Amino acid sequence: MNLSVNKRANGVFLVSAANSDISCASITNNTNGVWVQGASADVSVNQSIIQGNTQGIVNIIAAVVNAENNYWGATDGPSLSPGSGDFISGNVGAIPFASSAQDVHAACGRGADITTLDFENAPGPDGELGTGDDVLLT
Numbered sequence: 001m002n003l004s005v006n007k008r009a010n011g012v013f014l015v016s017a018a019n020s021d022i023s024c025a026s027i028t029n030n031t032n033g034v035w036v037q038g039a040s041a042d043v044s045v046n047q048s049i050i051q052g053n054t055q056g057i058v059n060i061i062a063a064v065v066n067a068e069n070n071y072w073g074a075t076d077g078p079s080l081s082p083g084s085g086d087f088i089s090g091n092v093g094a095i096p097f098a099s100s101a102q103d104v105h106a107a108c109g110r111g112a113d114i115t116t117l118d119f120e121n122a123p124g125p126d127g128e129l130g131t132g133d134d135v136l137l138t
Contacts, residue, residue: 010030025049028049031055044065049070051071077095
């Protein structure tokens with residue numbers, strides 16, 4: 001999946017999602033970059049840019065979220081593991097990590113671009129998808 005999510009409450013909200021593989025994504029400036037709950041299993045978020053979020057990945061299930069080779073907004077990796085980038089919470093495997101956004105672009109076979117899905121004009125629960133509305137991927 002190539003995805004760009006910006007300025008949402010939950011950038012990516014996975015509920016009971018099995019075999020979810022997010023890669024080469026840009027998940028930035030959200031309250032929660034990625035939120036995992038329910039009966040989710042085999043969730044991976046790899047080779048992505050996860051930065052500027054209040055929390056990069058929140059995992060409230062027992063299974064490990066594979067979050068290797070991401071750039072967390074800091075060269076020393078995500079907060080708590082051991083760096084100063086976006087915070088991770090719960091059972092998240094984030095080592096090794098990329099030390100720059102350029103490393104992620106190179107791993108994804110891109111120059112400086114990441115494919116963007118435009119949620120700006122997509123309908124939400126009230127007929128409009130606006131700032132703060134969640135995008136649910138199942």
